[in-house]
Amino acid sequence: MSCAIHAVGLSYSYPNGHHALDGIDLHVNHGERVAVLGPNGAGKTTLMLHLNGLMTGSGMLEVAGIDVGPKTLPELRRRVGLVFQDPDDQLFMPTVEEDVAFGPLNMGLGREEAGRRVAEALGSVRMEYSADRAPYQLSMGERRRVAIATVLAMRPNLLVLDEPSANLDPRARRELLEVLARIERTMLVTTHDLPLAAELCERAVILARGRVVADGACREILGDSALLRANDLELPSGFDLDRVGLRPRPEAPDTPQLEAV
Amino acid sequence: MGGLCSHSLELTGLAGDPASPVHRLDPRAKILALIAVTLVAVSAPLTAWPVFAGCALVLAAVAVAARVSASDIWRRARFILPLVLLAAALLPFVRKGGQTYELGPLTVHEDGLSVFVAVAVKAGIGTVSAVLLGATTTFPSVLRGLEAMRVPRLLILIAAFMYRYLFVIVEETGRMRAALAARAYRPRTALHAGALGRMATAMFLRTYARGERVYHAMLARGYAGAMPQLSPLVLRRADVLFVALVLASLVALRTVAEVAA
Numbered sequence: 001m002s003c004a005i006h007a008v009g010l011s012y013s014y015p016n017g018h019h020a021l022d023g024i025d026l027h028v029n030h031g032e033r034v035a036v037l038g039p040n041g042a043g044k045t046t047l048m049l050h051l052n053g054l055m056t057g058s059g060m061l062e063v064a065g066i067d068v069g070p071k072t073l074p075e076l077r078r079r080v081g082l083v084f085q086d087p088d089d090q091l092f093m094p095t096v097e098e099d100v101a102f103g104p105l106n107m108g109l110g111r112e113e114a115g116r117r118v119a120e121a122l123g124s125v126r127m128e129y130s131a132d133r134a135p136y137q138l139s140m141g142e143r144r145r146v147a148i149a150t151v152l153a154m155r156p157n158l159l160v161l162d163e164p165s166a167n168l169d170p171r172a173r174r175e176l177l178e179v180l181a182r183i184e185r186t187m188l189v190t191t192h193d194l195p196l197a198a199e200l201c202e203r204a205v206i207l208a209r210g211r212v213v214a215d216g217a218c219r220e221i222l223g224d225s226a227l228l229r230a231n232d233l234e235l236p237s238g239f240d241l242d243r244v245g246l247r248p249r250p251e252a253p254d255t256p257q258l259e260a261v
Numbered sequence: 262m263g264g265l266c267s268h269s270l271e272l273t274g275l276a277g278d279p280a281s282p283v284h285r286l287d288p289r290a291k292i293l294a295l296i297a298v299t300l301v302a303v304s305a306p307l308t309a310w311p312v313f314a315g316c317a318l319v320l321a322a323v324a325v326a327a328r329v330s331a332s333d334i335w336r337r338a339r340f341i342l343p344l345v346l347l348a349a350a351l352l353p354f355v356r357k358g359g360q361t362y363e364l365g366p367l368t369v370h371e372d373g374l375s376v377f378v379a380v381a382v383k384a385g386i387g388t389v390s391a392v393l394l395g396a397t398t399t400f401p402s403v404l405r406g407l408e409a410m411r412v413p414r415l416l417i418l419i420a421a422f423m424y425r426y427l428f429v430i431v432e433e434t435g436r437m438r439a440a441l442a443a444r445a446y447r448p449r450t451a452l453h454a455g456a457l458g459r460m461a462t463a464m465f466l467r468t469y470a471r472g473e474r475v476y477h478a479m480l481a482r483g484y485a486g487a488m489p490q491l492s493p494l495v496l497r498r499a500d501v502l503f504v505a506l507v508l509a510s511l512v513a514l515r516t517v518a519e520v521a522a
Contacts, residue, residue: 052480084477093425101491103482103483118491
């Protein structure tokens with residue numbers, strides 16, 4: 001089944017006239033991990049919200065084999081897992097367990113199956129111990145990993161993460177990277193954290209003023225300092241791209257893929 | 262989370278022995294029994310002292326079984342009682358009858374005073390009932406109990422979100438207060454309160470924006486108007502016994518008091 005994204009001429013303007021997306025052409029293939037880079041206000045979050053049908057602009061958009069439109073929303077949201085930037089927005093239920101079960105239960109799964117999904121998803125982000133906790137009792141890094149579990153429990157085909165390493169201390173960031181590297185999914189990661197992109201993604205796209213201005217191998221894009229500078233991006237000073245390897249992919253999916261519908 | 266706010270929020274958690282038989286009861290059983298105690302006390306005539314004593318005994322028995330200490334009850338009740346008593350505070354001065362006592366420029370009437378004491382006792386019984394419910398039942402369980410008792414779902418949802426985001430908002434308020442204090446803001450006259458007004462406006466806007474993001478996060482995981490539940494409540498024999506015991510003693514109490522009167 002397709003986990004791909006095909007966007008052609010995707011545009012969206014906010015009611016105040018700001019063109020957040022200005023004719024995006026983007027094609028992501030099954031199994032790819034793509035970093036979406038760009039300064040604040042480049043349209044990264046707007047693009048992300050489109051992939052789940054939370055915003056609808058003009059142009060063509062096909063995600064995970066589905067034409068995005070009002071009729072396809074439930075199926076689209078099953079196949080596309082969106083992890084929001086602020087885990088406090090994502091975790092709205094009183095306990096972690098109920099929050100992770102929210103998606104599976106909305107999909108119409110039985111309570112037993114939902115319970116299994118909760119255990120499996122919390123396990124794959126190493127948060128098994130937190131099921132009975134309230135979100136406010138968790139550290140930022142833990143909240144972020146639980147937020148990822150809430151969408152993994154729906155077994156999406158495509159995982160979309162908005163600034164996953166924002167507000168994390170170095171240790172929480174490393175733990176998050178380890179968790180993300182083990183997830184076998186097509187992945188779109190919007191981030192300012194260029195070293196994270198270098199470790200996680202083989203491909204990178206730069207978004208600026210609502211357009212794709214660069215698209216290619218992550219290492220080549222990150223190695224082009226003129227391109228980065230032109231788009232208000234930069235690697236940490238002294239960062240040596242050659243000494244950071246792409247993390248190896250897991251051999252088999254750690255969670256079974258959804259059956260073809 | 263900082264300062265005084267977090268202290269009073271901690272008082273919303275469980276107290277006593279979380280493994281006690283009372284803590285383990287179904288929330289519906291506790292809600293029903295403690296509402297019954299309150300109703301019986303409130304509906305009894307002002308002079309029905311045996312009924313008040315009986316209600317207090319029932320509450321004391323519940324507190325002992327739950328191992329909630331008197332100091333725990335007092336620490337929580339003292340936040341609620343002044344508000345409840347405020348409504349009755351004028352009674353000794355305006356309700357005439359019986360002996361009068363001069364209290365500086367004010368005159369206290371005996372009848373008014375006895376009505377005030379009876380009302381205070383009723384308020385105290387109601388408050389302690391609520392405190393015991395809160396000390397033996399987590400807030401999410403109370404909500405689940407109320408939902409199972411057919412309280413309108415919208416009210417439950419509002420209360421659930423309020424509870425979830427109370428902590429987030431308290432944190433944000435704490436940060437804003439710190440930011441004001443860091444710039445030497447020390448309100449001395451009412452005219453200086455303008456900054457607090459702007460802070461409230463900022464809080465409102467932030468909360469509104471967060472509400473929108475949370476709603477997006479819910480939609481992204483397939484929310485379609487109903488909050489799914491992972492594990493439904495089940496009434497066990499202990500729950501039924503508890504309610505029956507409390508109700509039976511209350512009915513006996515009222516009957517005996519009526520007959521004696």
